[in-house]
Amino acid sequence: MIDGTDRTPLTRDFFDRxxxxxxxxxxxxxxxxxxxxxxxxxxxxxxxxxxxxxDPGSHAFRGRTRRNDVMFxxxxxxxxYFTYGMWHCLxxxxxxxxxxxxxxxxxxxxxxxxxxxxxxxxxxxNDRELxxxxxxxxxxxxxxxxxxxxxxxxxxxxxxxxxHGTPPPRDQVRSGPRTGVGGDGAVHPWRFxxxxxxxxxxYRAHAPRRRAGRAx
Numbered sequence: 001m002i003d004g005t006d007r008t009p010l011t012r013d014f015f016d017r018x019x020x021x022x023x024x025x026x027x028x029x030x031x032x033x034x035x036x037x038x039x040x041x042x043x044x045x046x047x048x049x050x051x052x053x054x055d056p057g058s059h060a061f062r063g064r065t066r067r068n069d070v071m072f073x074x075x076x077x078x079x080x081y082f083t084y085g086m087w088h089c090l091x092x093x094x095x096x097x098x099x100x101x102x103x104x105x106x107x108x109x110x111x112x113x114x115x116x117x118x119x120x121x122x123x124x125x126n127d128r129e130l131x132x133x134x135x136x137x138x139x140x141x142x143x144x145x146x147x148x149x150x151x152x153x154x155x156x157x158x159x160x161x162x163x164h165g166t167p168p169p170r171d172q173v174r175s176g177p178r179t180g181v182g183g184d185g186a187v188h189p190w191r192f193x194x195x196x197x198x199x200x201x202x203y204r205a206h207a208p209r210r211r212a213g214r215a216x
Contacts, residue, residue, distance in 0.1 A: 005030060005111075006164035009154030014162075015075035015094040019101035022094040023049035024175070024192040026103055028167035030111065033141040034159050040113030040141055042131055043165060044105060045197045048178045049190040050091070052100030057178060057185025060100035070149045071100035078160055080138070080148040087135035090143045092152055092162070106134045106179070106191070109199045117141070133201040168194045182206030
């Protein structure tokens with residue numbers, strides 16, 4: 001574990017701010033996932049901001065649905081979605097209640113509980129790859145839809161919470177286009193990461209999914 005890590009829990013006020021303030025400020029924070037097998041702690045190294053109904057890249061762009069309902073709720077809760085029929089992704093809701101926005105947790109460095117994450121991430125070639133990418137992060141931390149709506153503000157019995165951690169110096173924070181986002185949402189430089197950190201995932205531009213054509 002990093003020496004001197006601040007273990008003060010983040011409060012709801014931290015998340016009750018505009019998403020473009022919260023997202024870069026989450027870098028270096030410690031995400032704690034309490035599982036039946038023991039705790040896992042991860043230092044966040046890469047995130048993406050999604051600004052709800054004003055953001056074409058957001059799940060909430062077209063309004064409230066059963067799937068994205070948590071994004072419209074109180075800040076500081078987990079929004080978990082299932083994608084491509086196989087992967088879960090973890091977001092933290094921010095901004096005032098009723099204004100859907102959230103931060104996708106894209107990557108992190110496992111500080112404690114690496115032995116637990118290795119059991120779930122058997123394809124990882126080394127520990128730097130345990131949570132390198134949003135689906136890998138969710139898999140490593142045993143995140144699924146059962147955690148959708150979970151309050152991530154520290155409280156007795158919390159399954160998720162975020163501690164102050166060790167934020168990087170401002171000059172080490174980088175930003176750029178979000179990974180895999182196309183259309184009008186592709187122009188926003190709302191992906192934030194810690195420069196030079198080996199756990200940060202590689203950037204990939206949006207690639208439209210093509211249907212297989214008929215043989216001729």
